[in-house]
Amino acid sequence: MPTKESPARPGSSIMLQGLKVLGVAIRTEPRIFIGAVLASALYGGMTVASSWALGWATDNAVLPAFRDHEAATGGLVAAAALIVGVAVLKAAGVMGRRILAGVHQYRMQAHSRRAVTRQYLRLPLAWHHRHPTGQLLSNANSDVEAAWAPLAPLPMAVGVVVMLVTAAVAIVLVDPVLAVVGFLIFPAVAVLNLVYQRRLSPLAMRAQALRAEVSEVAHESFDGALVVKTLGREDAETVRFQAKADALRDANIAVGRVRGLFDPLLEALPTLGVLAVLLVGALRLESGGVAAGDLIQVAYLFTLLSFPIRALGWVLAELPRSVVGWTRIREVLDATGSMEHGTARLDAPGPARLAAEGVGFAYVPGSPVLKDVTFTVTPGRTTAIVGPTGAGKSTLTQLLARLVDPGEGVVRVDGVDLRDAARGEVSRSVALVPQQTFLFDDTVRGNVTLGEAVPDERVWAALRLAQADGFVSGLPSGLDTRIGERGATLSGGQRQRLALARALVREPRLLILDDATSSVDPQVEKRILYGLRDGAAEATVIVVAYRMATIALADEVVYLEQGVVADQGAHEELLARCAGYRALVTAYEREEAERAALDSGDEVVA
């Protein structure tokens, strides 16, 4: 039973869900959908009419001519005009349906892509951390496409329904007995379709899920290409990818088997209908129930219907994938926990006052990264956050800039709980330069200003302060040089300096540097730090650092160990009283001293 394979409810309930998804599309763009259906109905009506036209031509022009061995020109011209006229209307219907169905589908795709990415931008960082990049990308791409795929054949399918009703009426009018044959065939097609979907949906869902997995593996592997290369693991990675690709292949073949079984059956049924019509029709003709022309008309109707009736199947075939795609999209759209904003403003002049009060945070419940962190920073002063690798420093900087909210305690700027600040207030006053530099696929100017109208002089001033003016002026188009994946390649240190300029140009009242100059040469770093200290930009500064020179610039040091503030005070005080701090910041000096001692010992021995 396919039921066990998939957590989602297959079969008719998938159909029901699928119809609901279609309902969403119809409600969102009702006019376009109605237009497409009307065009499709025109097409359907004209398809039936074309058989009628042919029947009319047979009875009134062809057969009399053969019987009388004389062509009635008037009748023939009328027949030809009728056939062509119907075809023109039918063509108009096809055109309208195709274009409008396309427009409907593409609009829905655009709607969904916008809605999904709006959520990406709105949801808190913690949510992003929980979701793989590959998954988020496919939510906005293949899932969107899957969700709205049935919209392309939908108007046609609705048109087919109209056509079937029209055909039914037409047949009943011709001959009720022949109609019985029709009424047997059409429900059989419907039942077959239903069985088809019940079998197909779990398989199609599995294939869709595997398609996403293939994409995720490729994404991760290409992201880690350097590691794969340097450790010579290309073969192993190819094996890993091929395993997923093969699983997808098998899933697709399973889908193909079901499709391969039902598609020919669905095609055969209407043909069998034509044959049944002929058989019954012959009997009826014998008993005088129908005329030959009527019989031909009905038979022709069946041949015409055999193709479009499959549009129903196409819609149904896309429904399971559509439901999966839509379910995934909905998961993003329904995701809650978005950051709430208050109404408080952070518009006090001058450098900001910062306070952390009993701040705690855990990524995984039960294993806190930060515990009861409390400290204050006086406006305009510089505080260094120091601690061993993995002590929670970066997490703390994210809390101070409100990229994430603390689990316990409060972060205050100018006495305002950051959670009470209005939207946009925090990012206007606080600038965080993270450890990992991210540059946009944009120009140097765009990366520094992030789209805000900032005069070039100020951009250059920020670049100068970040010691980036030198290499930027050396770029082929200066500020307009495109960087990122599609543009100029910059070194790690150059990228960090651009990121720093991005923070400085905003003249933040609180500047947080999370080891933001780790790839910058010591001399350059020194110039940057002196520039900052000499009040080129008046701000309260938090700096995560290991280097003594950086720490020495700070007025105060907060020393973190395993998520707890182990000590805080002036650098000299901590040096004197905190063993862990001393061990950390004097590691190089001690190493050097030891080596010097060792060397002199060597000399003594020699």
Next chain:
Amino acid sequence: MTAVTDTGKTGGKTGPENGEASALRSAERGAVETLRQGLRLSPEFRRGIAGTLALAVLATLGKVVVPVAVQQVIDRGLGQGAPDVPFIRDAVVLCAVAVALTAVCGYLMNVRLYRSTESGLATLRGKGFRHVHDLSVLTQNSERRGGLVSRVTGDVDQISAFMQWGGLMVIVSVGQLLVATVLMAVYSWQLTLLVWACFLPVMLALPRFQRLVARAYTRVRERAGDVLAAVSESVVGSGVIRAYGSEDRTAERIDRAVDGMRAAQTRAQKIVGFTFPTTELVASAAVALVVVAGVELGVAGSITAGRLIAFLFLITLFVSPLQTATEVLNEAQNAIAGWRRILGVLDTPADVADPENGATLPRGPITVRFEGVGFAYPGGPPVLHEVSAEIAPRTRVAVVGETGSGKTTFAKLLTRLMDPTSGRITVDGVDLREVGFASLRERIVMVPQDGFLFDSTLAGNIRFGRPSATDEEITRALTELGLADWLDGLPAGLDTPVGQRGESLSAGERQLVALARAYLADPDLLLLDEATSAVDPATEVRLARALDGVTRGRTAVSIAHRLSTAEAADEILVFEHGRIVQRGPHAVLAAQPGVYADLYASWTTATTVR
């Protein structure tokens, strides 16, 4: 089908504007050539193709049954006067059997087709994936990551629709066209000529339509690429976007990309929508003409009523392949576009390739020599000039210099991520380009600054260096590196999940894992490219010592701007403007005026209190 050469115009127009300087070879080949090469890539496509084709032909013949049956029934069964019911019954039963057989053929054909095409596509994915990894870092970096991913996902999917439907439809349609023509000719050659006269212009116009449609779809794919890029920025850059409150701007960019794609899609659909019903109109004209001409012929006595009516049915049979042809051409265009992109990847030579019959060097102490090595990025000025150096076995070498002095280029050349543009590098006397990758990667391992981690556990990532390593060996490696305390502090020890790209760990911790991974791989030469830049000083000193302790048999090359590493090195190579300007041990270099002394002075002021 006619070869289409549309790439030149569209590519030329959009290329320079968006500045997409693709390092991958832009496949400037015709549609037919692309198809041929694409099919050659996956031999599975051809497996059992004869049988599949035979089944397809049988399935198509089955469709002819109905018109024939109708004609037979009308002409002979209904004849003049009373209908011949037994004859009709027999004919209908015979037809029903034919229809059933047709369905069986259809089923078998589909199953075979799915099996061979899906196998071929899986192979294609694997080939593409492997080749992306074989490309040099230069090519990888200059390509958009999202684009590379779609080479092995979306682009392949694009082909599948054509291979599983369109490709066969072309053959079936041509077959159906021929069968219909023959049958029509049997009924009346005059009317057949008439029908062909109507449709010939359509057939001639189809390639023109196809070209229009192709151009429109190329644009759709370009816009789709923009959307992917914009969306991925909003996901990958989520932290920065929040920190700077640039959500609105990012949203605007996404909107622009999404709208651009929608407009391109709509345009393409309109073109298809206008061209598609053409056949429908021509078909009706043909039917009308056949009715008129048929009646004239009938009056003249050269065709019966039944035959004329059967002929009309055959026109439907004749038209439907032409209608599908328009659809198939679209799908073929998509498939060819997909193939072109995949071929673009596969045809891009792996400029840093694993040599055939590459040398396998014995493990043990390793000597590396740079002999007059120069390097320039493609189209750029030289970044390394005439670099000559020898890295002796069992030594610790530090590479120092300002940003942009050529240190990292030196590292990439040493690990053969790139090849020098002049001069050569030898390992134990063998040119690096002649050493087999398996041997090279075993002997020389680099730890890059950003040690990418896979979404797995701590142990899983460290084991990436040596897949056979047991948990005990991993723990021992971490202990030897002085990281036992850190390991104990992790919530689940070795089983701690590191998250996407290792993002559950801090940057410093990621570097620890990357270092342990390389350490476990146990190369003869370990190259650290600022591999501990985010690690705290105490841990760094501990790591340096641990590596020192175990480097006894191993060569260690460190690129660092923290000069603590340089102080401990046996030899320091000082780079400036792409040249080695000084070399020697710390004590000597620090004592003489020069680049190193300046660097050192600045480093000491940075590490000690004023």
